[in-house]
Amino acid sequence: MSLITDTELADQLDLPVALPAAVFKKDSWIVLATVKLQNPMRLTYRFLQLQLQSVTIDPAIGGAEPTIVDATKGLAYVAIFKNYGGERPGSSVAQGTNFDVVNATAAGLFERATSTSLVIDATSVATYSFVLVNNTGNADLKMSVCGQVRLDLNSA
Amino acid sequence: MDHLVAQRASAVLNVPLSLPQTLLQGYDTVTVATIKLALGQRLVISHATLQLLQAKITGPPVKIQCSLGYCYLGVYGQGFEAIHIPTGSPTKQLVLQGPGSKAWNPYDHREFHLPGTYEIVVSNNLQNADLDVVMTGSARLYLN
Numbered sequence: 001m002s003l004i005t006d007t008e009l010a011d012q013l014d015l016p017v018a019l020p021a022a023v024f025k026k027d028s029w030i031v032l033a034t035v036k037l038q039n040p041m042r043l044t045y046r047f048l049q050l051q052l053q054s055v056t057i058d059p060a061i062g063g064a065e066p067t068i069v070d071a072t073k074g075l076a077y078v079a080i081f082k083n084y085g086g087e088r089p090g091s092s093v094a095q096g097t098n099f100d101v102v103n104a105t106a107a108g109l110f111e112r113a114t115s116t117s118l119v120i121d122a123t124s125v126a127t128y129s130f131v132l133v134n135n136t137g138n139a140d141l142k143m144s145v146c147g148q149v150r151l152d153l154n155s156a
Numbered sequence: 157m158d159h160l161v162a163q164r165a166s167a168v169l170n171v172p173l174s175l176p177q178t179l180l181q182g183y184d185t186v187t188v189a190t191i192k193l194a195l196g197q198r199l200v201i202s203h204a205t206l207q208l209l210q211a212k213i214t215g216p217p218v219k220i221q222c223s224l225g226y227c228y229l230g231v232y233g234q235g236f237e238a239i240h241i242p243t244g245s246p247t248k249q250l251v252l253q254g255p256g257s258k259a260w261n262p263y264d265h266r267e268f269h270l271p272g273t274y275e276i277v278v279s280n281n282l283q284n285a286d287l288d289v290v291m292t293g294s295a296r297l298y299l300n
Contacts, residue, residue, distance in 0.1 A: 004159065004165075005160065009165070009168060013170065013203050013294040013296070014170040014172075015172070015203075015292050015294050016173075016174040016292065016294070017292075018172065018176075019176050031209065031290040032176045032177070032290075033174065033176070034205050034206075034207040034257060034290050035259075036205040036257050036258065036259035038259075086209035086210050127205070127207065129207070151203060153202075153262045
């Protein structure tokens with residue numbers, strides 16, 4: 001059994017990536033959390049659950065099924081963006097790159113596999129943002145998010 | 157060097173400080189967390205990131221407090237006036253002078269020992285602007 005010191009514990013912070021249930025209009029997005037990393041910090045991302053509670057087709061637009069804006073993703077998703085500036089995710093003007101996507105393909109609970117961790121070492125100063133996207137062109141989605149990232153202040 | 161046992165570790169809590177992307181209109185302030193500290197407890201606030209995604213300003217910026225930039229994350233001690241606009245300077249603050257992101261220096265953290273109620277707020281310090289802000293952080297509460 002390994003032990004941890006007071007100092008080591010003080011250098012580990014758990015940061016929330018969370019959102020109580022809320023309705024998102026078609027083709028909208030929100031930044032859930034943002035973390036600015038600098039050397040010698042390390043970010044470890046392991047746990048996130050996205051619950052899609054309801055899908056309501058906008059009667060003004062109509063359609064039998066939700067239409068997807070970004071065909072590579074589900075109805076909704078949470079993705080990490082590096083140096084994100086608030087632009088429409090997936091658009092040509094969006095800054096940064098997105099990765100480690102949790103997709104919701106239908107109503108229900110979708111989770112990131114906790115068996116793997118994404119570890120980001122701060123080699124240079126960068127801001128990482130967790131963005132929740134309603135990826136439909138004609139539906140309002142009710143969603144909630146519960147997740148966590150661990151920030152090691154001293155990974156050296 | 158002391159090592160922690162389970163009992164000690166169970167008395168150390170991570171308290172989330174979270175404000176998902178929110179539009180703050182002129183002079184708007186939102187309380188992100190309220191923490192009541194009892195005698196013998198200790199609150200350590202070390203890390204938080206504040207990002208201003210977008211600012212829609214009509215005319216030259218009009219600030220409430222000149223030193224607090226466009227928007228700020230502030231820790232207020234006892235007596236914080238949450239009904240109207242915040243008064244006085246925060247005990248600890250993170251100020252943004254424009255769009256972008258900024259983080260507290262976690263190696264220069266602030267500890268609170270004095271019993272009382274602490275308010276952590278995000279405030280739009282401009283009268284004539286709507287600001288799109290997001291904040292993520294964590295406070296550590298030592299129960300004994």
